[in-house]
Amino acid sequence: MAEPFVHPYLPNSAPFVKAAMLAETGAESVEDFYADVPSELRVDGLLELPAALPAEQDLVAHVTGLLEGNRPVPAGRSFLGCGTYRHFVPAVVDEVINRSEFLTSYAGEPYEDHGKFQALFEYQSLMAELLNMDVVNVPTYDGYQAAATALSMAARMTGRRRIVVASDVHPDKISRVRDFVEPALELVVVATVNGTADLAAVIEQLDDDTAALWIETPSFFGALETSLPGLAEAAHRSGTVVVAGTDPIALGAIIPPADQGADIVCGDIQSLGLHQWFGGAHGGFIAVHDDPRFVMELPSRLFGLAATDVDGEYGFGDVAYERTSFAVREEGKEWVGTAAALWGVAAAVYLSLMGPAGMAEIGETILARTDYAIRSLTGIDGIDLVDTAPHFREFVVDLEGTGLSAEQVIERLRGAGIEPGVEIGTHRLLVCVTEQNTKSDIDLLAAQLGGLREEMGA
Amino acid sequence: MSLPIAPKPNLRRFHEARWDEPIIFELDAPGERGVLPSRAEADLAPIGETLPDGLRRTTAPALPEIGQMRVLKHFLRLSQETLGADMNVDVGQGTCTMKYSPKVNDALIRTTDLTDLHPLQDEASVQGILEIIWHTERMLATIAGMDRVSLQTSGGSAAIWTNISMIRAYHHAAGEGDRRDEVITTIFSHPSNAATAKAAGYRVITLYPDADGYPDLEAFKKALSPRTAALMITNPEDTGIYNRRIAEFVELAHSVGALAAYDQANANGILGITRAREAGFDACHFNLHKTFSTPHGGGGPGSGANGVSEKLAPFLPGPVVERDGDRFYLDGERPLSIGKVAPFYGAVPNIVRAYAWMRSLGAEGLREAAELAVLNNNYLMKRILEIPGASAPYATGRRRIEQVRYSWQDLYEETGITSEEIGVRASDFGVHYWTSHHPFVVPQPFTLEPTESYSKAELDEYADVLAHVATEARETPEVVRTAPHNQTVHHIHHDDLDDPERWAPSWRAYRRKYFADAGD
Structure with a gap:
C-alpha cells in the first residue's frame, strides 16, 4: 500500500485525524463537499506541475541553487537608481520587520493588534514631521500609485480634468499614472528647461479646468525644482492643487515641498530602510494638511489616536472610515486593500533610529557625494552634464563627446565589476550616488570612464 | 493522592x-543617537557651497532622538502587542484568512542574492530570480488554466484593478470602449471589484443573492446589455457557497460581448479541483498572500497574480519574463500592453516565497491543501452550528467550500449582544474574529475560514471560545459588553475619529489640537 500523503504544512492530512473529522461531518469523503462543482468544471486527475520537494532540505537546496544564479553588485560599485535605491539598511529595521508578530499579522482589530496600529500611527507621525504636514496615509502600494491617487484626489476636489506636468517624471511612473487617470483626466506635459520647470510655459497652461499642477523634486533626472514657490503661487491663483512628488530621504537636508506651497505631497518610502529586492519592495505615501477637504479624499486607511476607559492609555482606530471602499464599496474613494503596511513599519523604525541629525547628515552626505560625482565625471573630456539644475542623488551625463554609447560604457564597466548607471538615451547615462558610494568608489568610476575615454582617443 | x-x-x-x-x-x-549614517569625506564641498539657499531645510524635522x-x-x-497568525488560531478573517507561512521560505529569501539585486542590473546577473518568476508564472497559469500570468502587482485589489484595466483596454481596442460603460458584480464578491470598476470609470451594478444564496440569475439577465463591459465575480462567494451555474453566468456575459473576470484572491478550497479556464473566464487573479502562503505583513506587501486567456494576453502589464533556451529575459516591447501597474517586476520576496510553497507541496499537495481547507471548514461549521444562537443563512443543509458567513441574529435577538461585541470578547481568549464586509447583508455576521493550516484541536479551541462567549452573552452579558478584559488596552472610545475638529491622525495633530504649548 502506498504511503499516505502527510505534509508538515497540513496537520489534518494525518490519516487518523482526517478520518475522524470526516466522520464528524457525516461525509463519506471530501468529494461530498464538492457536490456543487459540476463535473465538467472539475480538474481531471492532478495538475501538471513540477515534482514536489516536501523534504525541507531538498527544497532549500533547490531554491538556494536557483538564487545562486544571481550576482549582486557590491554596494559601492553600483550607480543604479532610477526608482529603486541602494541606501543602507540599519540592522534594527530588519530585526523588527522580521518579527513573526508583525510579519504574519493581518486584519487584527485595535485590541489584539494594538502594536501594529501604534507602529503605523507612529509611521504616519514620523513622516508627518519629515514632510511638515499633519496627515500621512498608511502606505499604499508604491510611489507610482501615490502619485496617481494624489492627482485623482485633486481632480475629485476641484471637479476639473486637466493635470499640468511641470517636471521630468520617470516614464514608468507616467505610464502608471496614465493607466490610472485616463481617459477621465488629461495629462498636459510641459517640457522642462535645464532640468527644472519652465515657469512661464507652465503658468500659461494653468486655467480654470486645471485640477493639479504636478511637480517632481527630485525629478526623474535627480534635479531639484528651484521655482516651486512661484509655481505654487500661480497654481493657487487659478484654484489648482499643487501635487509634489519627492523622496523623503532628502528631507533632512532639503526643504520639504509643503514649505514651498505644495498641497499634496507623495512619493515612495523604499529609501527609508528597505532593501532593493530586485525592485520588489516599494510603498507609497500621500501627505496632506489636516484639512477635511483633503483628508476625506484619501482612499487608504488612516489610523488615529483615541482614548480608552483607562487614564493614560492610548487606543487607536480608523480615522474617517466611511470614506473607504471597505465601508461603502464603490461609493468610497478609489479602493483600499492589502498594500504595504510592513514597509511602513520599516520606515518608522528607520526614522526613529535616524532622528533629525541622522536625516540631516544623510541628506548632506548624498548631496556632497552627488556633487563630487558630477564634478569628477564631467571633468573627463567628452562627458557633459545635460542640465544646470541642482541635483540630489541622480544626474544625467551625455557621453557623446567620448564617441562611446551608453550601452558600450555599461558593457565595458560591467566587465570591471561596476554598474555605472542606467541607459536613458543612446549616449545618456542616469547615474545614481547614494551614501553607499564613497569618494573612493566615485574615484574608481571616474578612473574607469577616463580610461575608456583614453582608449577611444588613442 | x-x-x-x-x-x-x-x-x-x-x-x-x-x-x-x-x-x-x-x-x-x-x-541621543539611534544610528550614525556615513558622512561625506572631509575634502568634499560642503552643501552650503553647492545647494541654492532656498532649497536648504532650515528647521530640523521634529523627529525624536x-x-x-x-x-x-x-x-x-x-x-x-500584535497577534500575528503565528500566534493565534487565525481563522476569524473569512474571505481573507491567513494560512501558515512557512518559516523556511522566510529563511530562503533573506540572502543578499535577493535583497541586494537592483532591477536594472545586468540581465545575466539576475538569471536566478528571472527563472523563479518565470516558473511561478507558469505554475500559476496551470493552476488557473489560463494562458499567461503577470506577477506585477503587490496586492489583491491592485490585481483586480489590473484585470478591469485590461478589459477596458480590450474594449477600446475593439472600438467599443465608449459604449461599454457598465460592470456587473455581486454583493458577496469582495468590495474591491465594485470599487476598482468605479475607479476605472464604470457604472457599477451589484447583484444580490436569491433565496438560496446564489447571485440572482434573473437579475443578472436583466442587467446585461450591450453596455456591459465585464462581469466581476467571486466563486465560491463570501458565503462559501459554490455557484453551480458559474459557466452559465460567464456565457451570458459573453453573449452580449462582455468579458468575465474571476476574483480568485482566495482559491484555498479549489486548488487543483476547478479552474477559471473551464468556467470560461477571460481573466482571473490570485492573492499570493492568501492562497499561496506569503505572510500578510499587517496589510501588505502582498502579491497579486493576474491570469488571462490568449485574448487578453497582449494587454498584460509589462515587462513580462520570457525564456529563450536557458536564458531568461524581460520583454517590454508589447504595443497593446496597459503599461506599468507597479514599479519593475512585482513583490519579489513574496514571489519567491510562493514559488517555494508550491514546490514543497506539488500537485498532489496543492489538491490535498484544498481538500483539507474544505474538510476543516465543514468540520468547523458543524461545531459552530451546535452553538445555540448561531446560524449559517442560505443553502441550509448544504456543504460549503472554504468558508462560511454565519449569523448571530438569533443570539442578538435574545440577548442584545452584537457580533462586534462578541469579536471583542473573543480577543480576550487570544483569537482574532471578524464580522463581514459592508453592507451587512447577513445580519450580525461573522465569517470563518479555517484554511488547511490549523489542526483539529485548534478548530475545536476556536469553536469553544465562541460557544463560551455565546453563553456569557446569555448569562453574564456585562462581561461581553465591557470587553476586552485581557487585552493590551481597554475599551476604546471611537467618537473622535470621525470629527475633523478632534481627530488625531498624527502626533503633531494631536499636540496641536490638545496642548496649548504645542505648535511651530
Missing part, C-alpha cells in the same frame, strides 16, 4: 502583552 498540578481548564487563560508603551515621540532624549537599544525595545514591545 491529589494531582500536584490541576488539569488545565478548557479555555486558555490568555492575556496579551501590555507594555503600556509611550508614543515614540515621548521617548525623545535630546542628543533616541538611543538604538531603546528604539529596538519600543518596536519589539509593539510587536508583542
